[in-house]
Amino acid sequence: MTIPVRTLSRVRLVIARCKVDYVGRLHAHLPLAQRLLLIKSDGSVSVHSDDRAYKPLNWMSPPCWLIEDAGVWTVQNKSGEKLVISFDEVLHDSDHELGAEPGLVKDGVEAHLQELLAEHVTTLGQGWSLVRREYPTAIGPVDLMCRDAEGASVAVEIKRRGEIDGVEQLTRYLELLNRDPLLAPVAGVFAAQQIKPQARTLAEDRGIRCVTLDYDSLRGIEPDEYRLF
Structure with a gap:
């Protein structure tokens, strides 16, 4: 199944044991571990661990496409770069509607x-x-x-x-x-x-x-x- 990520209207959260390979201008590998996958309606796909604050371990910026096969996700952009996520176990998979974002209101402007x-x-x-x-x-x-x-x-x-x-x-x-x-x-x-x-x-x-x-x-x-x- 091929899903153009940029058309998603919900934020999807997946917690899974997985390994991740990036293939593009360079190669990068994340070995098997439990991670959070975040698929946002802006078209981004990011891979997070339990540390590093907001910064993902790896990601693909929009526009990109998510191809879901049995046990493997392939996220690809128009430049041919790929983020290949191989699953060992999926612990959680849910969609959430966040609604309209009013924007950050700074105190003391x-x-x-x-x-x-x-x-x-x-x-x-x-x-x-x-x-x-x-x-x-x-x-x-x-x-x-x-x-x-x-x-x-x-x-x-x-x-x-x-x-x-x-x-x-x-x-x-x-x-x-x-x-x-x-x-x-x-x-x-x-x-x-x-x-x-x-x-x-x-x-x-x-x-x-x-x-x-x-x-x-x-x-x-x-x-x-x-x-x-």
Whole structure:
């Protein structure tokens, strides 16, 4: 029986005692042992052991085809490479529908940092106030436009990791904003969870203040440490 793996709509899990031979640009052999075989709907076939975390021992990327014969699977791609899996004993064989994948949602992304800092703008200085999030300019929005305790305008660029590109981006915003007589002079703050030394040096050379953000503090989470007082 020949199955074009790319048409499968379910994830198939097989636990078996098997040996595996790869024939292609080189030859590789996995001797007889108990392993997990994973056949995914994206067309991939991978062979896993109980270690190595997520990394398979061997695999075939899509598009490929699975040919099932008695005791032997042959996975072949359009380049003629083959993964030959010879079974001694099948312990488990099941299909599972995983459904639609919503994607990874990262905690602490820039949009969330921007939201938190807008709510706690006094983190940047006592007496500071928020003018607007995503303040529009002709070359893109500034993350936060604020006023300091003296009422002066401050443009804030927020990154998860502060690098030179972010400093250059804020520099362009400042050059444009300082042409507006209603805003000028506009100072700059480069805020990030981590700021690379080169980026900090460039920012400070351009008169831009750097602020390292503590994400947990912005969320109101106490540090998980023992305290004497």
